[in-house]
Amino acid sequence: DTGVSQDPRHKITKRGQNVTFRCDPISEHNRLYWYRQTLGQGPEFLTYFQNEAQLEKSRLLSDRFSAERPKGSFSTLEIQRTEQGDSAMYLCASSRGALEGDTQYFGPGTRLTVL
C-alpha cells in the first residue's frame, strides 16, 4: 500500500524561474488537495480537485499558480515567475471523501527555496 508521493522533495530556483511539482495520490482516492506551509505555521489550503475537476481555489493562489489533474490521477502544481515569497513547503493530500470524514493523507512535501 503506497501513500501519497511528491516529486521533487526539494527544489532550489532563482527568482523569475518557473517550477513544477508533481503529486501522486493514493490510487483509490478521488479527492486531491494542495497546501502551502511556511516555517512555524500550519498548512494553508490552496486548491482542491475531485477527480479531474478543480472545484475550489484559495485567494492565496495568484495568477502565477496553476494546478492540473488531467486524468484524475496525478496532479501538478506550477508556479510561474517565482518570487522569494513563494519559498515554502508545498504539501499534497488525498482523500476518499465523506466516508472517512474526509480524512486527508499527506505526502512528504516539496520544499521550494527561491533565491
Place this chain on the structure above:
Amino acid sequence: SQQGEEDPQALSIQEGENATMNCSYKTSINNLQWYRQNSGRGLVHLILIRSNEREKHSGRLRVTLDTSKKSSSLLITASRAADTASYFCATDALGSKPSYNFNKFYFGSGTKLNVKP
C-alpha cells in the same frame, strides 16, 4: 484567518509524562482531526473526532471535543522521545459551493512538543 488554534505553542516534558494540547476554533464543524508532523516532513493523521462525539481513544492518544466551547484537547499518555513533533488540529468548513460537498481544512499553527529522554 485560520480556524483552529493550538495551545500551548510549545511544550517540553520528560519521557513518561503526559502531554496535553488544546485546540480552539471559531465556527461550527463537522469533524476535527489531529495530525502530527515531524520536522521537515509531511503530516501524519492521528485521529478524527466527529462533532457528535465527545471523546475518542487510539492507543496512547485521547481526544476530547466540546462543541459548546468550540475546543478540543489531545492527550498523549506515557510520552516517548519519538513523540517529539509538531501537533496540529484541523477543522473543516464547507467549500465555497456546498453542493461540492467537500471540506476545506483549516490548520492552526501547531503545538511543538519536545519529549526529553
